[in-house]
Amino acid sequence: MAKPRLAVWKFASCDGCQLSLLDCEDELLAVAGAVDLAYFPEASSDMQPGPYDLSLVEGSITTTHDAERILEVRRQSRVVITIGACATAGGIQALRNFADVEEFTRAVYATPAYIKTLKTSTPIADHIHVDFELRGCPINKYQLLEVINAFLHGRKPLVRAHSVCVECKRKGTVCVTVARGEPCLGPVTHGGCGALCPSYHRGCFGCYGPKELPNTSSLAHWARTELGASDADIARLYHNFNAWSEPFRQEGQRDG
């Protein structure tokens, strides 16, 4: 039986998520053994044409060219899985969605006229049907392996949508909000990172985006009334890597 053909696509992004695949050092040979790396420009200049069994898509849609290109990715792929905050929520570059992008281009580029860009950065699922979204900025390589495993064996990926707090508590990490008064997005954020920041006494930045049933306004209210955070502080917390995800977008706008 032929090995499933894998493609890895880049849209507006920093490459960190697809690098997670190459970071799977101990498992990389097993990945290469299990799938045919048919299209992965970051890893190989041998870029084979479609169709593909599995496409991993990194990055958000920020240009008309990319808005066309993603349609072709979908046409060429049996299964599409988006990886990372850009692909699942628009990424940090979705901050443009709250501002005037032409003002940005005038401020940044010597010749703004050369820049052709959309007014918004949007997640892949706004443009095509996505079979599974893997969260994170960047994604966790073990979760990526789990998603590829699940695809290969026709089962559901073991990626739980509970809070980061569950990961803190299983590790025995002391809550930074309760014991230090640090604002932390952990209670509204999707787990998967292994509670990295609280393990180093920092509040969660919300890299994995909203968890299931995120009560953003209750957390914001507590930060404001009990932790001394200003509305601007709270808006900055929510308007970060996952600013354009619906719950974080709304909460940041309420507070900003």
Add this chain to the structure above:
Amino acid sequence: MPDVPATDARILQADRLDRLFEALIARGYHCVGPTLGEGAIVYDEISGSTDLPRGWTDEQAPGQYRLKKRNDGAYFGYVVGPHSWKKYLFEPQRRLWQLKRAGQRFERTDEPPEPKRYAFIGVRACEIAALRIQDRVFAEGSFVEPGYAKTREQSLVIAVNCTQAAATCFCVAMNTGPEVREGFDLALTEILEPSHHFLIQAGSERGRELLSALPTAPCTAELQQAAKTAVAQASRQTRTMETAGLKELLQKNLESPQWQDIATRCLSCANCTMACPTCFCSSVEDTSDLTGDHAERWQRWDSCFNPDFSYIHGGEVRKTTASRYRQWMTHKLSTWFDQFGSSGCVGCGRCITWCPVGIDLTEEVRKMTQPEGGRA
């Protein structure tokens, strides 16, 4: 651990506390107990009195915990912190077994638990009550969790009487403390005035043997009285919970609008259940590797606040935060009686302190009891 009547109290000078550690270590016990870590008093491996948070105390409030210095050199001058003993008895995550493909079939390799012999040092009265509750869940009845049962059976409980209460404590209302009355091998009461001593009682044969190895003296009437006075201070608790009729009250209020009110504040983050010393839920999760030749099953702490926790054919039973909080609270304070013959709450206050938005179980009960008198 068969209880025997507590022996007559003996007195250990505070500067000889390390003799207890030495005796425990000589008998092959892994000492675990309170120590400073990450801005709190946590439970971890300790090897002597210098590892104890001597001269520290805790200040607790809904959603808030702070360490504070104290100037009397007390070894146990604080109450319970973020951890509970369940992490040693029912591990947060554990691999149960592995499968390897062998031709047309799979070979299973079980991973039996490797129970350690712990000496749990500094166990409070409410925590003994919590251990008793988890015993009923894990070690009694038809389904015994072998790792829990074995660890519990071969570990020692070195209890400490509380001599102060945090603002979140309500063991008096739950009738679980502050005085240690049963379920211990040794029970210590720290006496600071008129001089620094520990009053020690044995509550089991193992405790009696251990006590005989320590350089103790008979207890004087003066120190006995000092210990009594010290424990009495811990009985002064402002927080309370009206438990009379609570089981029935909650059953009658399953459609109360208060569940929705709680849901506007509750984060459904599961912190309360993870911090609770009696919550015992776990999930079993299976993974396979890339080749498909190897699979593993893991057991992990789970929570009734987590998505998928109530997932059965057709979907989740409890989709909303209101339904999840109701499940937790009614189980803890009401249906727990039907299931295990007691309340599931021991009044330790952890769910109050470690809720990131300070939701107060006792206050929610009060509002349920007196809906008109509640806060807006």
